[in-house]
Amino acid sequence: MSMSEVAKTIIAAKESKGLSWEEIGNAVGMSPVWTTSACMGMNSMPKETAESLCNLLGLDADICTALQKYPTKVWDQAVPTDPLVYRLYEIVGVYGETLKEVIQEKFGDGIMSAIDFSMEVEKEENPKGDRVVITMNGKFLPYKAW
Structure with missing residues (x-):
């Protein structure tokens, strides 16, 4: 299956x-x-x-x-068309380089782990329209030189 x-x-x-x-x-x-x-x-x-x-x-x-079973983590590389998924894709497209710059300025040359990682999704009620709060928490992994 x-x-x-x-x-x-x-x-x-x-x-x-x-x-x-x-x-x-x-x-x-x-x-x-x-x-x-x-x-x-x-x-x-x-x-x-x-x-x-x-x-x-x-x-x-x-x-x-x-x-x-251990998954093969593959997803469609085309731009998604589902509006919610597209907006997340758009956020990474617009802010990805910015996040990279800010993370590397604070931590050094490396990446945020998606293995040692957690994520929470919360609803924040707001009179101007409810808010989606996504918190991503990943371990920083510095690149090493050898």
């Missing part, structure tokens, strides 16, 4: 149970953002977490096994 099929199966089960990603993350003891990412095929789940998720959603053992 492909990870695309696994993701579709998980989303269908999630919807049939009327659960949110927040509820699923809490139930399996993981961050909702990380849990969603693993369900979409971008991270591998520890066995216990995969079993917990499959028990919660009533999914078969083949889904549990697929969730534990």
Whole structure:
């Protein structure tokens, strides 16, 4: 079963149970953002977490096994057309070089890890329109010379 099929199966089960990603993350003891990412095929789940998720959603053992496999993190390199995903892509396009400059000025020559990393998505109520707050927290990894 492909990870695309696994993701579709998980989303269908999630919807049939009327659960949110927040509820699923809490139930399996993981961050909702990380849990969603693993369900979409971008991270591998520890066995216990995969079993917990499959028990919660009533999914078969083949889904549990697929969730534990090391993913090949590939995404479409074309500009996305979904408005929300496009705006995130646009943010990186507009501010990516700026973030690189500011991070390297503060830390030196290196990168922010996407391996030793966490992300939170919060809703901030605002009378002018609710705000999306995305917090990314990654370990700084300096380049080394040899």
